[in-house]
Amino acid sequence: VNADPRVENRLPRILTDLGTGATPDYTDSILARTAATRQRPSWMFTTRLLTMTAITSPAAPVRRVPLRTIGIAALLLLALAVGALLTVGNQPRRLPPPYGLATTGVVSYVNDGQIWVAAADGSGRRAITTTAGVKGLPLFSRDGTRIAFLTYASVFSLGHASLSVADADGRGSMVIDPDAYFINTPSWSPDGRLLVYGKASATDEEAGRVYVAASDGSSPPRLVGDPNAFAVAPVISPDGTRIAFFRFDPARPESFQLTVMDIDGSHALGLSRGAFADIGGAGMEHGTPGIAWSPDGTRILFGAGSPDDQDVFVVDAGGVTPERVIATGPQLEYAATWSPSGSQVAFFRGERFDFPDLYVAAADGSSQRRIATHLSWFTPQWSPDERVIAVVPNPDLNRGEIRLIDLATDEIVPIPIAGTYIDNQPGADTVSFQRLPLP
Amino acid sequence: VTVDQRRLVDQARQGDHDAFAELVRGSIARLDTAARLILRDGELARDAVQDGLFRAWRDLRGLREPDRFDAWIYRLTVNACLDIARRRRRRPIEVEIVEITELLAPSLPDPSDEVADRILVDGVMRRLDERGRSIIVLHYFVGLPLSEVASCLDLPLGTVKSRLSRALAEMRIDAHEPVPLPAFASGGSAS
Numbered sequence: 001v002n003a004d005p006r007v008e009n010r011l012p013r014i015l016t017d018l019g020t021g022a023t024p025d026y027t028d029s030i031l032a033r034t035a036a037t038r039q040r041p042s043w044m045f046t047t048r049l050l051t052m053t054a055i056t057s058p059a060a061p062v063r064r065v066p067l068r069t070i071g072i073a074a075l076l077l078l079a080l081a082v083g084a085l086l087t088v089g090n091q092p093r094r095l096p097p098p099y100g101l102a103t104t105g106v107v108s109y110v111n112d113g114q115i116w117v118a119a120a121d122g123s124g125r126r127a128i129t130t131t132a133g134v135k136g137l138p139l140f141s142r143d144g145t146r147i148a149f150l151t152y153a154s155v156f157s158l159g160h161a162s163l164s165v166a167d168a169d170g171r172g173s174m175v176i177d178p179d180a181y182f183i184n185t186p187s188w189s190p191d192g193r194l195l196v197y198g199k200a201s202a203t204d205e206e207a208g209r210v211y212v213a214a215s216d217g218s219s220p221p222r223l224v225g226d227p228n229a230f231a232v233a234p235v236i237s238p239d240g241t242r243i244a245f246f247r248f249d250p251a252r253p254e255s256f257q258l259t260v261m262d263i264d265g266s267h268a269l270g271l272s273r274g275a276f277a278d279i280g281g282a283g284m285e286h287g288t289p290g291i292a293w294s295p296d297g298t299r300i301l302f303g304a305g306s307p308d309d310q311d312v313f314v315v316d317a318g319g320v321t322p323e324r325v326i327a328t329g330p331q332l333e334y335a336a337t338w339s340p341s342g343s344q345v346a347f348f349r350g351e352r353f354d355f356p357d358l359y360v361a362a363a364d365g366s367s368q369r370r371i372a373t374h375l376s377w378f379t380p381q382w383s384p385d386e387r388v389i390a391v392v393p394n395p396d397l398n399r400g401e402i403r404l405i406d407l408a409t410d411e412i413v414p415i416p417i418a419g420t421y422i423d424n425q426p427g428a429d430t431v432s433f434q435r436l437p438l439p
Numbered sequence: 440v441t442v443d444q445r446r447l448v449d450q451a452r453q454g455d456h457d458a459f460a461e462l463v464r465g466s467i468a469r470l471d472t473a474a475r476l477i478l479r480d481g482e483l484a485r486d487a488v489q490d491g492l493f494r495a496w497r498d499l500r501g502l503r504e505p506d507r508f509d510a511w512i513y514r515l516t517v518n519a520c521l522d523i524a525r526r527r528r529r530r531p532i533e534v535e536i537v538e539i540t541e542l543l544a545p546s547l548p549d550p551s552d553e554v555a556d557r558i559l560v561d562g563v564m565r566r567l568d569e570r571g572r573s574i575i576v577l578h579y580f581v582g583l584p585l586s587e588v589a590s591c592l593d594l595p596l597g598t599v600k601s602r603l604s605r606a607l608a609e610m611r612i613d614a615h616e617p618v619p620l621p622a623f624a625s626g627g628s629a630s
Binding site: 008010011012014015016017018019020026027029030033037038039040351 | 456464473501561580
């Protein structure tokens with residue numbers, strides 16, 4: 001290499017000359033846009049709000065379980081496993097409704113700011129809501145008879161939505177929480193009487209907490225669990241008795257812990273043992289929970305790791321055995337979800353700020369297959385008959401449709417949507433299947 | 440960072456939009472230049488700066504070190520540039536042609552050398568991809584140390600050094616020469 005510091009010394013000035021164009025004339029337009037936008041509360045940034053002192057401090061030691069205890073537990077588990085095998089053999093366990101395989105009803109989605117439904121073949125598209133406000137996050141109850149959804153005053157209403165419940169055909173809508181600030185995706189109790197979700201409050205946007213609301217509006221939403229602990233992404237168990245969520249301490253790095261508690265907020269128990277600095281991949285900032293109970297309620301999937309490298313883990317819901325990785329790689333793996341029978345999992349894989357690809361694998365993470373690329377961040381949705389997965393392409397590339405992908409044939413049913421993208425909140429890129437009883 | 444800028448950042452983090460507007464008006468021209476250098480397209484650069492500033496306002500409360508606001512908004516803007524480049528990879532990029540005569544400033548000591556240097560640098564920048572151009576821009580135009588460039592672009596430090604070394608070799612520059620960096624280059628990191 002010929003030494004020529006002359007050019008290098010001039011490089012800053014040369015670059016300035018090469019890149020300078022006309023004085024930007026768009027300052028006012030960007031300021032108008034930001035003026036109409038709410039700032040996100042700092043609790044949504046998880047690790048990024050930590051101080052340098054906290055980051056450079058060593059992580060709190062994980063309490064080690066004595067080897068003897070582990071040995072006894074392993075022997076007990078082995079005995080239980082052998083017993084279970086002798087009893088059940090290879091017969092697949094039929095899950096009781098409202099879990100397990102079911103008939104696929106309509107699919108709900110957001111079109112032009114309202115909730116629409118369509119058959120799984122794309123036919124019969126119609127709006128089921130027509131009221132004012134921009135709708136988001138339609139979510140059918142487990143028995144398919146009702147639907148929950150969010151309403152934003154406008155697409156710029158970052159953070160503030162109301163949570164409503166209506167009959168499956170959109171009639172009888174009622175607001176059950178008018179102040180759903182920075183809400184995480186709700187989950188329905190199996191009997192459809194409760195909705196569990198994480199949100200902040202009007203007076204303290206900095207604090208994520210777990211709330212339980214009666215779906216008939218008979219009582220106001222109530223905070224459950226430790227009112228002083230930060231909690232995100234709560235999901236109710238298939239038997240309706242427990243809630244899984246991430247608990248964390250914003251003053252301490254690597255403090256995310258998958259935790260379960262009873263539905264009334266008592267008996268909190270940390271399940272994950274690893275030191276996790278971040279959760280949920282890109283999906284966490286978009287309201288995607290990243291926690292999924294297996295349909296039989298015995299295991300929990302979650303995505304966690306560092307901001308730049310997360311993996312999908314599965315952990316025993318009883319807290320006996322530690323989590324184990326089922327999907328890993330140099331990119332982020334997150335937003336994992338079980339198929340209705342519990343025999344497969346779907347998850348996202350991608351760089352932190354990139355639009356992810358969708359993978360499907362066996363329940364233990366083997367036999368991974370890439371199904372779709374460049375998607376939005378909302379958790380993929382399985383049809384109740386397990387034949388189809390619904391995804392939404394990256395809205396920046398294609399704002400025009402949701403896609404129902406047949407897993408056996410790879411055929412795609414596109415359902416057109418008009419753009420009502422709600423920036424970084426549960427919004428237009430969300431889909432939910434209606435579950436109907438098997439014939 | 441001036442006391443005044445620190446005050447504005449603090450006020451903006453509390454939701455004071457006027458303070459944010461003042462910060463933006465002082466930075467937008469250089470952000471626009473950085474984005475033009477990376478994307479080589481005025482319209483795309485405008486999109487990237489708008490996206491970066493929108494994210495800056497929305498996510499300001501997540502900024503860990505308010506003193507690093509400048510570095511942070513460059514980081515957001517460069518990431519927006521890379522997002523745009525990735526999304527539009529299949530579209531032909533419209534290269535903005537800058538007439539060489541427009542690049543000539545009369546006050547320069549040796550105009551012929553300056554023009555030759557600019558043609559040389561412009562040619563190298565054209566041959567680099569957006570990530571390579573981002574390395575040059577963040578280090579020489581923005582003034583970030585290489586460790587922070589690596590962090591910003593999510594690349595190993597060795598990769599940043601080797602890519603920079605190759606680009607400099609094309610400019611016939613010895614990469615080991617000390618480099619005078621623009622004003623606000625400093626250690627630490629922004630979120």
